[in-house]
Amino acid sequence: METLERLLSQHPFFKELGGEYMQLVTGCASNVRFEPDQFIFREGTEANQFYLIREGRVALQLFSPERGHITIETLGEGDILGWSWLIPPYSWHFDAKALDLTRAIALDGKCLRRKCEDDHNLGYELLKRFSHIMGQRLESTRLQLLDLYGVRS
Amino acid sequence: MVPRPYVVKRMRKDTVDTFTLELGPKDGRSRFSFAPGQFNMIYIYGVGEVPISICGDPSSSTLVHTTRAVGAVTKAMSKLRRGDIVGIRGPFGTSWPVEQARTRDVVVVAGGIGLPPLRPALYHLLAHRDAYGKVVLLYGTSTPDDILFKEELENWRARFDLEVFVTVDRGTPGWRGNVGVVTTLITKAGFDPTNTIAMIVGPEVMMRFTALELMKRGVKAETIYVSMERNMKCGIGLCGHCQFGPLFTCKDGPVFRYDQIKDLLVKWEI
Numbered sequence: 001m002e003t004l005e006r007l008l009s010q011h012p013f014f015k016e017l018g019g020e021y022m023q024l025v026t027g028c029a030s031n032v033r034f035e036p037d038q039f040i041f042r043e044g045t046e047a048n049q050f051y052l053i054r055e056g057r058v059a060l061q062l063f064s065p066e067r068g069h070i071t072i073e074t075l076g077e078g079d080i081l082g083w084s085w086l087i088p089p090y091s092w093h094f095d096a097k098a099l100d101l102t103r104a105i106a107l108d109g110k111c112l113r114r115k116c117e118d119d120h121n122l123g124y125e126l127l128k129r130f131s132h133i134m135g136q137r138l139e140s141t142r143l144q145l146l147d148l149y150g151v152r153s
Numbered sequence: 154m155v156p157r158p159y160v161v162k163r164m165r166k167d168t169v170d171t172f173t174l175e176l177g178p179k180d181g182r183s184r185f186s187f188a189p190g191q192f193n194m195i196y197i198y199g200v201g202e203v204p205i206s207i208c209g210d211p212s213s214s215t216l217v218h219t220t221r222a223v224g225a226v227t228k229a230m231s232k233l234r235r236g237d238i239v240g241i242r243g244p245f246g247t248s249w250p251v252e253q254a255r256t257r258d259v260v261v262v263a264g265g266i267g268l269p270p271l272r273p274a275l276y277h278l279l280a281h282r283d284a285y286g287k288v289v290l291l292y293g294t295s296t297p298d299d300i301l302f303k304e305e306l307e308n309w310r311a312r313f314d315l316e317v318f319v320t321v322d323r324g325t326p327g328w329r330g331n332v333g334v335v336t337t338l339i340t341k342a343g344f345d346p347t348n349t350i351a352m353i354v355g356p357e358v359m360m361r362f363t364a365l366e367l368m369k370r371g372v373k374a375e376t377i378y379v380s381m382e383r384n385m386k387c388g389i390g391l392c393g394h395c396q397f398g399p400l401f402t403c404k405d406g407p408v409f410r411y412d413q414i415k416d417l418l419v420k421w422e423i
Contacts, residue, residue, distance in 0.1 A: 059324075059332070071324040071332045076341060099329055139362075143334040144322045148356040149265030149295045 004029050007105060011052055013080055013129055021122050028111035034058075034098035040081070047084035047092045048109045053077055056102030061095045073140070074099065083130050085109025154388070156196045156240025159184075161233050162215060167301050171266065172231050173208070173219040179238060184216050189251060189273035190380060190408045193218070193243030194388050200229040204385035204403070206270035207244060211277060216241070219269035219301065245388040247408040249274040250378060251281075254350040258286040260342060260372075262363050264293050264335050264355025268301050270380050270407075271354050275309075282314055289316040289342040293335025293359075297321050297328045316342060335359065336366045346371030353411075354380045361418055364411050374412035381406045381414070398423050 005026040008014050014022065032051070034040055040051065040058060051058075058081055059071045072094065075081055084092050086109070116123030163175035178184050187207050195218065196202040203226040209217025222231035233239065251274055259278055263271050278288050290309065294300050300319065310317040318338045320331035331338070335355070349372050353360045360379045367377055383395035383402035390404030398417040400406065417423060 057331070068326055071328070073333045074320075074331045076331075078340065140334045140337055143336065143358070143362060146358065147295060147322065148359050149293075149299065149322070 004031070004105065007054070008052070011078070013052065013133075017125060021125065024115050024119075024122060025107065025112070028108040028115070029105050030108075032104050032106045034102040034104070036098055036100055038098050040096040040098060040102075041092045043092055043095050045092055047082065047090045049106045050080060050082040050085050050109060051104040051106050053079050053081055054103045054105065056104075057099040058102055059097050059099050061097060063095065069095070069097075073137075080130075080133055083134065085113070086127070086130055154242045156194070156202075156242050158238050159216065159241045161235055161237045161239065164233055164235060167219060168299055170223070171219065171221045171299075171301060173217060174230065174233065174239075175209075176216040176218070176239065176241070177214070184214065185244060187211060187244035187273075188248030189277050190248040190270060191244035191246050192270075192385070192388075192403075192407060193241050194245070194385070195226075195230065196240030196242070197226050197229045197233075198238070198240065201226040202240075202242075202386075203227060203230075204245070204388065206380070206407070208269035208272045209276075211273050212280065219266075219272075221266050242388060245385075245403055247406055249277075249352050249408055250350060251277045254278075255281075255284045256286065257376075258289070258344040258349040260289045260291065260339075260344055260349055260351040260367070262291045262335060262339075262351065262353045262355070262367075264359040264363075265295065265299065266301075267354030267356075267359075267380075268292055271352060272302070274352055279309075279312075279315065286348065287316065287344050288314065289318070289344055291318050291320075291335055291338040291342060293320045293322065293338070293355075295322050297325050297330065318342060334362075336362050339363070339366045339370060349376060351377045352380075352408075353377065357381075357418060361415075364415070374415060375410060377411035378408055379411055379414070380408050396423075 009022050057074055057076045060073045061069045061071050063069050158179040159176040160179050162177050165173045192204050192206045194202050195205050205218045205220050208219045220227055222228045261271050309315050320333050324332045351367050353363050364377050381402050385403040386392045386394040388403045390401040395402035
């Protein structure tokens with residue numbers, strides 16, 4: 001657990017969270033590993049975790065009957081995967097598939113939700129950090145939608 | 154300035170709308186020297202003249218230009234064959250700060266057709282590799298089919314002294330590489346933001362957001378350089394076609410220090 005706490009506290013996402021809260025978060029954490037092409041989660045299933053990717057790459061995908069699996073974004077070392085555990089109805093909106101051998105720290109969303117309900121300061125801290133990531137992803141998605149490199153007619 | 158005739162030595166189609174011309178002086182004399190980042194005015198006889206960045210190796214004997222067929226002149230250029238003649242005026246404009254970057258880390262960020270103007274700088278950095286710290290290339294395109302110089306990128310990626318990251322905005326079936334905008338690569342690359350020179354080429358929006366992301370990571374605006382594209386005509390700051398606020402892109406640019414133009418980039422009126 002000591003190792004997990006150290007790993008988590010070194011990650012920018014948990015920067016300056018404070019020792020007491022780090023212990024609470026670590027209590028909900030575990031090491032996980034995914035083989036290449038293994039699905040980490042599937043669209044529509046219950047979202048009860050988020051992941052801190054330590055190594056490897058993960059593709060966020062949507063399946064379309066006409067086009068197959070469409071990759072919307074890839075995430076890699078240091079990235080946070082998943083925020084659906086935080087927002088009702090707590091179900092995944094995309095598929096996540098490991099592209100390479102991927103090692104991550106999984107954080108139990110149910111466990112964290114309960115702790116956030118008990119301590120709103122912790123809840124606010126986590127929400128601020130997730131809002132920052134959501135903002136970054138929204139900005140990236142907007143740039144992707146602009147099709148910047150296309151030929152203007 | 155009178156265009157000097159150059160012969161097409163080789164014509165290569167890179168992607169569905171992008172091509173590369175390899176040119177040599179018609180008179181057989183050696184070509185002019187150029188600095189990475191400079192551009193030429195290429196004249197297609199009877200059609201017109203366009204400014205195009207030089208994209209080849211500064212130490213090579215030929216002149217290389219890679220561009221996209223989008224207007225009347227570049228469409229005519231895309232139909233050139235070996236042995237055809239074009240007129241060349243140049244080289245014009247400012248260059249990448251490859252001397253100033255010595256001993257520092259260098260981050261090169263290219264978006265779409267922005268890779269060719271950066272290629273001479275990369276050749277220079279690699280030819281004088283010991284003079285620089287870490288060298289990182291971040292390259293984003295729309296789709297995997299739009300990636301330029303694939304073979305060269307693979308060779309560069311295989312080097313131990315160059316970090317290469319490629320991403321596309323939209324993946325295609327079978328693509329296992331990165332998907333996402335080029336700015337997302339900035340957090341992946343290993344460089345010291347306090348001792349880095351960044352060189353960026355791409356659409357203006359991409360360059361703005363890339364510069365912002367680099368600054369978020371700690372790179373100073375004074376050490377970020379961008380290459381601007383405007384309607385260059387004379388190439389020597391006389392005609393005024395490429396005026397960019399108080400600057401002329403052909404003479405004061407195309408390579409500008411970001412802090413000198415960042416306020417102009419967000420002015421709609423210019």
